[in-house]
Amino acid sequence: MSEKLFLWNVRGINTSDKHNNFRRWLSTHHISLGALLETHIKEPSLPSILNSLCPNWSFATNHLSDPGGRIILIWKPHLNVTIIHQSRQSMTCRVDSLSTDALYFTAVYAANTDEERNDLWIELLDIQSSFFLENQPWLVGGDFNEITHPA
Structure with a gap:
């Protein structure tokens, strides 16, 4: 897949002053797909905030699994994104593009x-086996809240 994607722990992106910088960043880097983590966006505010952040993009959230909406996936309309799993700690989707083979993408918070x-690691193993991802392109990334090298 030749699409550019990102994972970003935004630690809240409700304020409009952050929106201009984010839109500029998306445009500059020609991003097609991404995950916003730790957004603190309440579900009723989603459409207006996401329309400001990334107009005409599609989105999916994990609000059904966590009322705080810890994960928001966003993508440009030329991609076909199918959510295949969501939980409080992750969202997994299949991404299809006209020009490339399918990619599986899991965003973790x-x-x-x-x-x-x-529980998250068990969940990821279950996703791998349930959707037969052993031999498929599968990107897993995000904020694992793990300290690998203490200061």
Whole structure:
């Protein structure tokens, strides 16, 4: 897949002053697909905020699994994105484009506790086996809330 994508822990993107910078960044980098993590956008505000951030883009959220909407996937209309799994800690989709083979994409915003993060790893293994992703292009990324090298 030759599309550009991103994962970004935005730590809240409700304020309009952040919107201009974000739109400029999307345009400058020719992004087609992305995941916004830790947005703190309430579900009723989603359409207006996302229309300001990325007009005419499609989106999906994990509000059904977490009222805080921890993960928002956004994509340009030329992509066909099908959400195949969502939970409080991840969203997985299949991305189809006219010019390339399918790609599977999982955006992660992991919980803060070890116990819940362990559930995430089990969930990812279940996704892999349920959707036969062993031999498919599958990108998993995001904020795993893990410290790999303490200061």
